Amino acid sequence: MWDEYDIIVNCTGLSAGQLTGDPSIVPSRGQVMRVDNSSGKHTFAYIDNGTERMPYYIWTPDYTVIGGTKLIGCTDSQVSQNDHDLIIENCRKYFPWLNVVEDRIREEVVGFRPSRPAIRLEEEHICYKGANKWIVHNYGHCAHGIAYSWGSAHVAVELVIDILQRSKL
Structure with a gap:
């Protein structure tokens, strides 16, 4: 090559x-959800709350990604109910205009990002x-x-x- x-x-x-x-x-575990769009007013928002579970959303024309987690060194690939609940709670608190409700969730995934x-x-x-x-x-x-x-x-x-x-x- x-x-x-x-x-x-x-x-x-x-x-x-x-x-x-x-x-x-090292891997950094991230858990996010893709939800039906409710608002195209903003494309990206992130709140650094000083924890491993920071609220953010990324709007796309097809769906909105809400999250999430940043668990450095964690390799658990299973969706966590605790993280699920916290993501929804944080998004409702910081981004109420997204109107995040359970029946608008299309998909929930866990992935691993490169951290250093x-x-x-x-x-x-x-x-x-x-x-x-x-x-x-x-x-x-x-x-x-x-x-x-x-x-x-x-x-x-x-x-x-x-x-x-x-x-x-």
């Missing part, structure tokens, strides 16, 4: 730890078969991927452009 490319952008999520040997990557002490967003130079190669790392966003993705993608593109200009590729 390296023979064909001079630059690889690494946005591998949980696999980044295995791929790069980064021991700081800080996002890894940097370039790495390596020598492969005598040739200069670069990796631009962009991973470890934890529960903030949706919020940080545009900005970190922009920085990753700037790193690639800088590498291209410096190395005259």
Whole structure:
């Protein structure tokens, strides 16, 4: 694979730890629900309440995602009734206009996000078969991927452009 490319952008999520040997990557359990839309006034809201169960919603044209949890190191893939109840309670408290009721829930899921002490967003130079190669790392966003993705993608593109200009590729 390296023979064909001079630059690889690494946005591998949980696999980044295995791929790069980064021991700081751990899973962060997230539980969310997809509910029928009730309001398209806002697209995204997040309340940092200082806990592992922070209320947020992300409006899409088809449904609204409400959440959620950020349980770092937790690998339980089962939907938790306690988290379910807390998500609904938090959304009713902080986002009453969403009108979250049980019969509007389409789906409830648990997933795992890549967590690390800080996002890894940097370039790495390596020598492969005598040739200069670069990796631009962009991973470890934890529960903030949706919020940080545009900005970190922009920085990753700037790193690639800088590498291209410096190395005259």
